[in-house]
Amino acid sequence: MLLSRQSALRASCVEGPAPAGGAGDGCPPVRGALCPPRELEEVEAALERIAQGRFGGCEQCGGAIGRQRLLAVPEARCCLTCADARARDTDR
Structure with missing residues (x-):
């Protein structure tokens, strides 16, 4: 599940600029529509915890x-x- 989310987040970062809205407008970002760097960091940190046996x-x-x-x-x-x-x- 985490590997799939990591791939999707990385792909959304590469696809181009984020659409208007979502950031700072009180609405949560739509998964896959933006590149939420914090979410990608958290997913990658979880994968690292798995590799270290701390997950x-x-x-x-x-x-x-x-x-x-x-x-x-x-x-x-x-x-x-x-x-x-x-x-x-x-x-x-």
Whole structure:
């Protein structure tokens, strides 16, 4: 899944300029329509964690990232509990 997303993101970066909208207009970017460099970085970081045998472990608490979370967000660095805590801290 990650390799497929990596290929798609790289291809979208090569295809040409991003269409209007999506960046800064309050709407999330459309997958494959833009080149979201942050998303590509996260996917490549997840592939590196797989290669190092660290995939599926939370970078904050060291616990396991749940299977359902990894299926939904395969590039996740943190478990849902730590991600929620980080989001609450960011909102302050």
